[in-house]
Amino acid sequence: MLPFLEENKDLLKYSSFHTPATARHFFELRDKSDIEKLPDISRFAQAHDLPIVFLGSGTNVVFAFETFEGVIVRNMLKWVEYIQNTVRVAGGELVSPLSLQVSERQESSLFGKWIGLPGTVGGAVAGNAGCFGFEAKDAALEVSIFDIGTGQYISLRNSELDFSYRHSLLKENPDWFLVDAIFRTDLVSDDTTDPRTFRSGKQPGGFTCGSFFRNPPGDSAGRLIDQVGLKGHRIGGVKISELHANFFVNDEKGTHKDILALRDLAKQKVREMFGVELQEEARIIENR
Numbered sequence: 001m002l003p004f005l006e007e008n009k010d011l012l013k014y015s016s017f018h019t020p021a022t023a024r025h026f027f028e029l030r031d032k033s034d035i036e037k038l039p040d041i042s043r044f045a046q047a048h049d050l051p052i053v054f055l056g057s058g059t060n061v062v063f064a065f066e067t068f069e070g071v072i073v074r075n076m077l078k079w080v081e082y083i084q085n086t087v088r089v090a091g092g093e094l095v096s097p098l099s100l101q102v103s104e105r106q107e108s109s110l111f112g113k114w115i116g117l118p119g120t121v122g123g124a125v126a127g128n129a130g131c132f133g134f135e136a137k138d139a140a141l142e143v144s145i146f147d148i149g150t151g152q153y154i155s156l157r158n159s160e161l162d163f164s165y166r167h168s169l170l171k172e173n174p175d176w177f178l179v180d181a182i183f184r185t186d187l188v189s190d191d192t193t194d195p196r197t198f199r200s201g202k203q204p205g206g207f208t209c210g211s212f213f214r215n216p217p218g219d220s221a222g223r224l225i226d227q228v229g230l231k232g233h234r235i236g237g238v239k240i241s242e243l244h245a246n247f248f249v250n251d252e253k254g255t256h257k258d259i260l261a262l263r264d265l266a267k268q269k270v271r272e273m274f275g276v277e278l279q280e281e282a283r284i285i286e287n288r
């Protein structure tokens with residue numbers, strides 16, 4: 001056993017769904033030197049045939065287990081360094097305060113569109129998060145990755161990250177831990193909509209992971225779920241929001257089983273009525 005791993009860690013507060021879950025093994029990076037411990041964790045996991053999952057703020061995941069038989073590695077690394085028209089920022093930094101900071105330095109900053117976007121820089125780059133016409137791919141110049149399998153650092157430029165809708169190459173490489181990213185800060189937007197006002201009027205609060213499904217090409221998952229009559233539908237402690245049908249809200253101490261049952265129902269109804277196969281945007285983390 002590795003002395004720095006925590007055992008049987010309660011994960012309730014580590015996903016924005018707040019469902020009950022524990023991790024058999026858990027590690028939180030708080031200091032840059034903690035990165036050096038990742039190869040040991042990788043060897044430990046390999047020796048015991050255990051999966052490793054990186055976690056930021058857990059705002060785009062479902063813990064689909066009671067106990068995760070593996071290692072959850074949560075990233076709390078934080079640093080921000082401005083260099084001319086760029087910012088180098090640690091993967092564990094929260095996107096929304098960063099966005100506010102950048103927009104205070106640069107008038108009408110496109111980066112300001114991320115104010116109110118939950119989660120960390122690591123999660124945003126991994127999933128090419130975006131809103132109001134601004135995605136990670138628009139501003140990310142370069143990222144630094146630590147490959148926990150080889151113990152080597154890799155530097156990748158934007159064009160090498162295979163960014164597309166809610167996707168980047170990080171999603172295909174489970175050994176790649178995003179250490180930090182360099183973004184340009186000089187992009188401007190002529191759209192004056194305040195993202196905070198928009199979100200508070202159109203999206204529900206509470207325990208949710210944001211959009212549960214990806215939007216199918218040319219359509220919106222929320223519209224389809226609304227059309228099949230599931231707005232407000234509840235299973236156990238989780239319901240489909242009346243405000244936005246692509247938001248599942250855990251408002252009555254629900255479990256991952258409630259979330260997955262709602263997911264299955266929404267998929268089935270949309271498939272039957274529209275012949276469309278909805279794909280999860282949230283990452284469903286399961287035991288092997």
Ligand SMILES: Cc1cc2nc3c(=O)[nH]c(=O)nc-3n(C[C@H](O)[C@H](O)[C@H](O)COP(=O)(O)OP(=O)(O)OC[C@H]3O[C@@H](n4cnc5c(N)ncnc54)[C@H](O)[C@@H]3O)c2cc1C
Nearest residue numbers: 056057058059060119120122123124129130131178209210
């Ligand atoms: C209310 C609400 C509104 C939302 N609105 C939006 C929106 O408008 N647009 C949008 O795109 N998303 C939205 N989301 C989803 C979420 O905010 C984003 O997906 C966010 O970028 C996830 O960041 P995170 O740190 O929480 O990642 P997590 O949920 O912790 O992880 C997500 C994925 O990223 C990977 N990951 C995280 N950190 C690292 C790392 N350091 N290295 C490698 N991989 C890593 C994880 O393994 C996982 O696969 C919303 C969520 C909520 C709760």
